[in-house]
Amino acid sequence: MPEISVTLLFVILAAGAVAGCLGAMLGIGGGVFLIPLLNVGLGFPMRTASGISLMTVIATSNAVAASADSRKLLNLRLGMLLQIPAVAGGIIGALLVRRLPVGTLYVIFAAITAVIAVVMIGRLDRRNVILDTSVEPGTLGGRFFEGESGREVVYRVRRLGTGLGVSFAGGIVSGLFGIGGGILQVPALNAWCGIPMRAAAATTAAMIGVTALGSAPIYYMRGHVIAPLAAAGVMGVLLGSRAGLWFSPRTNAKGLKMLMAGVLAAVSLIYLYRSVVG
Amino acid sequence: MSARSLETRFAWMGVAAVTVSAAALIAGLGLHLANPDTSFSKTLLQCGLVLLMATPVLRVLISTAERVRSRDWIFVAVTAAVLLELALSGWLASQRL
Numbered sequence: 001m002p003e004i005s006v007t008l009l010f011v012i013l014a015a016g017a018v019a020g021c022l023g024a025m026l027g028i029g030g031g032v033f034l035i036p037l038l039n040v041g042l043g044f045p046m047r048t049a050s051g052i053s054l055m056t057v058i059a060t061s062n063a064v065a066a067s068a069d070s071r072k073l074l075n076l077r078l079g080m081l082l083q084i085p086a087v088a089g090g091i092i093g094a095l096l097v098r099r100l101p102v103g104t105l106y107v108i109f110a111a112i113t114a115v116i117a118v119v120m121i122g123r124l125d126r127r128n129v130i131l132d133t134s135v136e137p138g139t140l141g142g143r144f145f146e147g148e149s150g151r152e153v154v155y156r157v158r159r160l161g162t163g164l165g166v167s168f169a170g171g172i173v174s175g176l177f178g179i180g181g182g183i184l185q186v187p188a189l190n191a192w193c194g195i196p197m198r199a200a201a202a203t204t205a206a207m208i209g210v211t212a213l214g215s216a217p218i219y220y221m222r223g224h225v226i227a228p229l230a231a232a233g234v235m236g237v238l239l240g241s242r243a244g245l246w247f248s249p250r251t252n253a254k255g256l257k258m259l260m261a262g263v264l265a266a267v268s269l270i271y272l273y274r275s276v277v278g
Numbered sequence: 279m280s281a282r283s284l285e286t287r288f289a290w291m292g293v294a295a296v297t298v299s300a301a302a303l304i305a306g307l308g309l310h311l312a313n314p315d316t317s318f319s320k321t322l323l324q325c326g327l328v329l330l331m332a333t334p335v336l337r338v339l340i341s342t343a344e345r346v347r348s349r350d351w352i353f354v355a356v357t358a359a360v361l362l363e364l365a366l367s368g369w370l371a372s373q374r375l
Contacts, residue, residue, distance in 0.1 A: 004314075006311055009307070009311065055327060055330060055331075058330055058331060058333070058334060059296075059299075059330055061334065062292060062295065062296045062299075062330065062333045062334065063296055065292050065337060066292035066293045066296055076341065077353060077356075080338070080341060080353070080356050080357055080360060081356050083338075083360045084356065084359050084360060084363070087360055087363040087364060087367070088363055090367070091363065091366060091367050091370065094367075094370075095370070095375065209333070209334040209337075210334045210337070210338060210360065210364075212334075213331060213334050213335065213364055213367065214363065214364070214367050215367070216331055216367075217331065217367050217368050217370075217371035218367065218370055218371045218375070220327070220331070220371065221371040221372065221374050222374060225327065227306070227320060227323035227324055227327060228306075228307060228310045228314075228323060230323075230327060231303040231306060231307045231310075231323050231326060231327070232307060234300075234303055234326075234327075234330065235300070235303060235304065235307065238296070238300055
């Protein structure tokens, strides 16, 4: 565990800003960037990195949920329904993290992120939207105005069971690693459940704070959340997420998908490497 | 009660909670940098983090209350289930499991 210095606090603040910006753009919370930096880069124990990351995930989610741009895309009914399995997964993940070998966790996580990256690359040009705006979106679907195409987008939710299952898995990953479950939920909701990328990202980003709360209190009471470091990370994330929300509507959907696939591939390689070197 | 008013109230409370939490964390971090040994800075940082964690609970509570008013019982049941899970998480944390 490195000594807490002014320099270290500013490094974590800067890392939080970058993580928050990318997290808000991609709906994955930002924890995915902080974990390797804190754990591999700065030498913090995995559980401490996870505890700090959980706080930044909650901060990003709070900021996204409070933004007016995000509310136009947020599907609250669907998001809250997905929280039932997601929070349950978060609790199970937090309880499991003490029992599973770390190397096994890294291998599983590397495999999951690699698969999702491949899925995203394979679906770069798929739209998953109904362009006939007279069609009813159903109980859990939604509609929003897309500035990029200049028209209203309507979507229905398909394969709800798959969405619930992926949310459960995302919750477990959140509880195990302190990474927002959105890393699984956004591509799955987009690719398998027919939710447009921006709606999936906004809904997930607003809801991963609730998912993280399945495990955050457990990490907090175990002493894995070091207050000054968590505060520096959170402040950085809050600043960065504002920049991310500004960039998000100005980025085309295809570019957003490619960026996300690249992020997932990088995360996969990092964790695969960690599983080999221990 | 329309879905729009739900989202509006959701946002107002969320902004307030994020602002107060951020203020506590900034003040606590500033005091910690000035003098790491003060208990007041630790208290401020802990308060900021606890409020940060309380904010998503607040959002779920508001969603539940609004849907009770609009008699959307399916959504009430969904949010109540999420609240119960969060209560379980808090209990497990208090037991340091």
